[in-house]
Amino acid sequence: MNGRTKGFNLLELIKKVVFTDFVKGLSITLGYNVSRSITQRYPDEEKWIPYRRWRGLHYLNRDAEGRELCVACELCSKACPTQCITVVPMEDDSGRGIADRVAKVWKVDLVRCLYCGYCEDACPTRAVRLGREYETACTDLASTVRRREELLVPQALAENIEGGVLVKSRLVRTPEGIKVEPDLRRHKKRSL
Amino acid sequence: MNERDDIIATQGITIHMGPQHPSTHGVLHLVLDLQGEKIVRAEPDIGYLHRGTEKIAENLLYHQFVPYTDRLDYMCAMSNNLAYVQAVEKLLGIEITERAKHIRVIAAELSRIAGHLMAIGAWALDLGAMSILLYAVREREIVLDIFEMLCGARMTLSYLRVGGVRYDFTDGCKEACEKMLEILPGRISEYERILLGNRVWVDRNRGVGVISAEEAINLGLSGPALRASGVKWDIRKDEPYLIYDRFDFDVPVGTNGDCFDRYVIRIEEIKQSMRIIRQALRDLPEGPFNVDMPELVPPPKPDVYNNMENLIHHFKYVSHGFKVPKGEVYSSIEAPKGELGVYIVSDGSEKPYRLKLRVPSFHNLQTVRHMSKGMYLADVVAIISSLDPVFGECDK
Ligand code: SF4
Ligand code: SF4
Numbered sequence: 001m002n003g004r005t006k007g008f009n010l011l012e013l014i015k016k017v018v019f020t021d022f023v024k025g026l027s028i029t030l031g032y033n034v035s036r037s038i039t040q041r042y043p044d045e046e047k048w049i050p051y052r053r054w055r056g057l058h059y060l061n062r063d064a065e066g067r068e069l070c071v072a073c074e075l076c077s078k079a080c081p082t083q084c085i086t087v088v089p090m091e092d093d094s095g096r097g098i099a100d101r102v103a104k105v106w107k108v109d110l111v112r113c114l115y116c117g118y119c120e121d122a123c124p125t126r127a128v129r130l131g132r133e134y135e136t137a138c139t140d141l142a143s144t145v146r147r148r149e150e151l152l153v154p155q156a157l158a159e160n161i162e163g164g165v166l167v168k169s170r171l172v173r174t175p176e177g178i179k180v181e182p183d184l185r186r187h188k189k190r191s192l
Numbered sequence: 193m194n195e196r197d198d199i200i201a202t203q204g205i206t207i208h209m210g211p212q213h214p215s216t217h218g219v220l221h222l223v224l225d226l227q228g229e230k231i232v233r234a235e236p237d238i239g240y241l242h243r244g245t246e247k248i249a250e251n252l253l254y255h256q257f258v259p260y261t262d263r264l265d266y267m268c269a270m271s272n273n274l275a276y277v278q279a280v281e282k283l284l285g286i287e288i289t290e291r292a293k294h295i296r297v298i299a300a301e302l303s304r305i306a307g308h309l310m311a312i313g314a315w316a317l318d319l320g321a322m323s324i325l326l327y328a329v330r331e332r333e334i335v336l337d338i339f340e341m342l343c344g345a346r347m348t349l350s351y352l353r354v355g356g357v358r359y360d361f362t363d364g365c366k367e368a369c370e371k372m373l374e375i376l377p378g379r380i381s382e383y384e385r386i387l388l389g390n391r392v393w394v395d396r397n398r399g400v401g402v403i404s405a406e407e408a409i410n411l412g413l414s415g416p417a418l419r420a421s422g423v424k425w426d427i428r429k430d431e432p433y434l435i436y437d438r439f440d441f442d443v444p445v446g447t448n449g450d451c452f453d454r455y456v457i458r459i460e461e462i463k464q465s466m467r468i469i470r471q472a473l474r475d476l477p478e479g480p481f482n483v484d485m486p487e488l489v490p491p492p493k494p495d496v497y498n499n500m501e502n503l504i505h506h507f508k509y510v511s512h513g514f515k516v517p518k519g520e521v522y523s524s525i526e527a528p529k530g531e532l533g534v535y536i537v538s539d540g541s542e543k544p545y546r547l548k549l550r551v552p553s554f555h556n557l558q559t560v561r562h563m564s565k566g567m568y569l570a571d572v573v574a575i576i577s578s579l580d581p582v583f584g585e586c587d588k
Contacts, residue, residue, distance in 0.1 A: 016391070025386035029323050038330065053344035053359060079510045081256040116259035116350045121358075122510040124496055124503065130344070164341060192334055192375055 038191050040166065043180040047169035049187070050132050052162060055117045057133040058108050060151045061126060068096055068152065069127035072103040079122035084112035098125065106148040110136060132157045135180065157184075166190055202228045211240050215318040215573045218583035222560070222576075226569065234564040234572060236557050241587035249547040253513030254280050255354055257547075262348040264551065265585040268307030270299045270339075271527040272585075273352040278433060279523040279534035280354045283516050286488070291479045292356040293435045297472045298369065299342070299351060300434075300525070301465040305376070306335040307528035307580075308416075308458045308465075312383065315455070315577035321393050324383055331379050338368045354514075355489040356482030369473055373466055380462060387455070397451040401563035401575035404449060411562065412555040415530025416457040417579055421449030427526040439471045451578040461528075487514050513542040529553055529580055553579075553586035 014020075040046050050056065061069045072089030090104035097103075108119075117130050132155070138144060157163075165187040172179045204227050210216040219240035225233040245264065249257045261272040274296060281288065288296075313328030336346040342365050343351040343358065351358055387393050403413070408421040418425055426443040428436040444460035446453030482489040486505040490496070496506045518540040524533035530552025539545040556579045563575045 022390065024389040025323075028382050028386055051341045051344065053342070054340065055344040075507065075510045079256075081252055081259055114259045114262075114350075115345065115348065117344065117358075118256070118259075124506060126493060164337070190333075190337070192330075192371075 036191070040190075043169060043171045045169065046166045047180055047182045048190075049157065049161070049163045049165050049167055049182065049184075050134065051164045052132075052159070054132045054134070054163065055115045055120075055130040057110070057131050057136055058113075058119070058146065058151055059129055059131045059133075059153070059155055060106065060148060061129060062152065063098060067098050068102060069098055069125045070103050070106060070123075070148075071097060071099045071125055071127070072101050072106075073124065075122045075124060076119035076128050079118045081116065081118065082112045082114055084109040085119060103148055106151070108146050108151075110144045110146060111141070131155050132163065156182075164189075204232060209572070216576060217314065217581055219587075220557075220576065220581065220583065222572065224569065224572065229569050231564045231567050231569065231572060234561050236560055238554070238557065238583070239587050241583045243588065245588045246547050246549060249544050251543065253542050254516060254544065255509075255513055257544075258353065259348065259350045262350055263584055264549070264588065265307070265527065265529060265532075265553070265582045266347055267310045267582055268303035268528045269347060269349045270303035270351060271307070271525060271532060273349060274300050275523070275525045275527065275532045275534050277352045277354050278525065279521055279536050280516065282523045283519060283521045283536055283538055284354070284488070285517070286355065286483055286485070288356055288483055289480050290477050291361075292481045292483075294472050294476045295357050295361045295481060296352060297434050297436065297439075298361070298469050298476075299357075301468045301472070302335050302338060302369070303349075304465045304528045305462050306332050306339075308462050309335070311528075311577075311580040312455065312458055315574075315580070316387060316393065318573050318577045319393055319396050321387065321390055324386060327379065327383060331376060334368075334372050334375065338365060338372065341365050341368060353482075353489065355485060356480075360481055361476070366473060366476070369469060373470055376466060377463070380459060384459065394452065396571070396574050397455060397578070399448070400451045400567060400571045401578060402448060402450045403559055403563050407562060408449065408559065411559045413530070413559050414555065415526070415528070415552050416461060417454055417556055417559070418530065419444065420446035420453035420457045422447055427524060427531060431524075433523075433525055436468075438475075439468050441467050451574050454578040515540065515542055516544075524550065527552060529582065529585070530556055549588060551585045551588065553581040553583070554588075557581050557586060 040048065042048065063069055072087055074087045077083065077085040077087050085108050086105060087103055088105035089101050091100055092102045093100045115130065119128050120130050168183045168186040170181045172181050204225060206223060206225050209222040209224055211219040211221040216222065221237040221240065223235040223237055224231055245260055248260060258273055258276060261276045262269040264272045309328045309332045313325040316324035339349055340346050342361065343349050403421055405421045405423050408418050409423060422445055424443055424445050429443050441464045444457050446457055487509065490506045490509045491502040496502045516538045518538055520537045522533055522535045524531050531550065532552055533550030535548040535550065536544050537546040560575060564572045
């Protein structure tokens with residue numbers, strides 16, 4: 001029935017009793033047991049630095065003189081498939097932005113975001129970019145909405161770092177929460 | 193057939209397997225009528241992950257829907273991207289560039305490898321050979337690293353766009369692919385040594401969940417599961433899309449149509465995918481990776497801000513999308529799980545009037561009933577795993 005082997009065979013029985021079949025497989029498994037571990041020790045000792053194209057948490061850019069690049073054209077919120085970006089424009093000629101039109105409110109709802117990067121593609125001034133920050137876990141819904149003020153802070157990872165490496169890191173516990181502090185000087189490729 | 197049916201008479205019971213069962217691949221809910229430990233009837237109950245993807249498409253511009261296709265079969269998102277953009281391109285009647293075609297083939301085959309690795313790993317886990325899962329996921333990581341380098345995401349890729357691809361295939365990606373092609377064959381023979389040497393694993397798959405070729409066709413089975421039943425049907429060969437007709441690869445076919453054959457086919461397909469990638473990398477031509485149509489693919493960023501015409505194209509594309517001619521189209525590809533088809537009805541506007549997805553997991557799942565009839569309860573786990581349904585896709 002079902003094509004399964006039936007009938008009595010002494011050799012088969014011995015094989016079954018002493019698990020000879022498993023020996024081959026076990027030799028591989030045991031071999032890995034003594035070889036070097038490839039497990040990433042995140043976050044206590046290691047952290048993955050993503051590649052440059054990584055689409056992580058949004059950030060807003062400034063130009064070389066520190067003016068905000070965003071001209072509040074609302075193209076990013078138009079392009080967004082989930083409508084998770086809210087832009088409210090206002091007039092401001094004090095030199096805060098590169099034009100007289102700046103964003104009064106610019107916020108993104110990360111819970112709705114698909115991290116597709118269409119907002120970044122849509123922005124004509126390259127103001128909004130998806131950065132390489134990926135530690136967005138939080139315990140309250142309020143901090144999933146990120147506002148302009150938080151997004152304007154400079155990125156920890158410079159644009160010219162290629163990424164795709166593991167760096168040494170340290171888990172820091174503070175009263176505000178936990179943080180992983182990478183040490184970019186000591187990096188290595190992931191062992192495959 | 194059932195050897196001691198006449199002696200032991202038990203009372204039939206109905207049990208519910210899932211939707212929160214560790215070996216039902218997500219949220220499958222099976223209603224099983226049992227007679228002793230034998231299955232009398234197995235009824236899949238689906239829909240727990242329904243998100244109304246098809247309806248969502250009707251409210252989005254054509255190019256905005258691509259990220260949603262990532263969330264269908266999330267184990268191999270690239271294939272879904274491909275099926276969708278190919279359908280839109282067919283409707284538009286455009287031809288993409290040679291380079292884009294090669295990149296798409298490489299990307300689709302990479303995602304087939306990633307999908308099959310996960311399928312085999314999860315399957316072995318369900319049947320008690322847990323180490324394979326760890327090994328398979330480790331190799332999958334190599335593929336996901338390539339995706340990350342290529343498009344900045346590991347699972348929800350959104351890499352393809354109507355008219356080409358979003359980012360260029362860099363030399364770094366090429367090297368990573370070559371590295372992968374070097375590592376993978378050795379690792380796959382390791383799986384085979386572990387799994388084929390594991391009597392429990394082999395016995396739990398051989399002769400289990402048999403489906404005949406005729407039945408398989410009648411039920412709309414496709415992909416590796418159909419080929420395991422001995423039907424040589426692979427859309428890449430039989431209705432070639434992209435440039436699959438230029439590559440030399442084999443379509444593995446099984447004979448028994450049981451779970452074990454479905455495993456063999458998947459392993460063999462990984463090897464064939466590697467062959468295709470090798471050839472595509474060799475032939476990868478230089479040149480543009482997007483069509484030269486500014487209304488479909490806006491000009492690159494540096495050109496936008498300095499040139500009025502480009503700026504207009506950019507604004508137009510972002511805020512209104514592009515119009516697609518009136519008509520309807522069906523286009524399908526060979527996704528890792530089977531035939532993935534996209535049917536679009538266009539009313540000539542920037543949004544689909546209706547979009548229908550022919551998803552392989554859904555059609556494959558209906559064969560569970562036939563495959564598990566008369567089998568033991570424990571065999572159902574093997575049968576589900578051998579079909580490799582993914583519920584993001586099945587429930588849409
Ligand atoms: S990444 Fe995509 S979903 Fe997220 S804010 Fe940007 S456009 Fe919207
Ligand atoms: S971030 Fe860019 S696209 Fe969005 S409103 Fe500002 S300038 Fe416009």
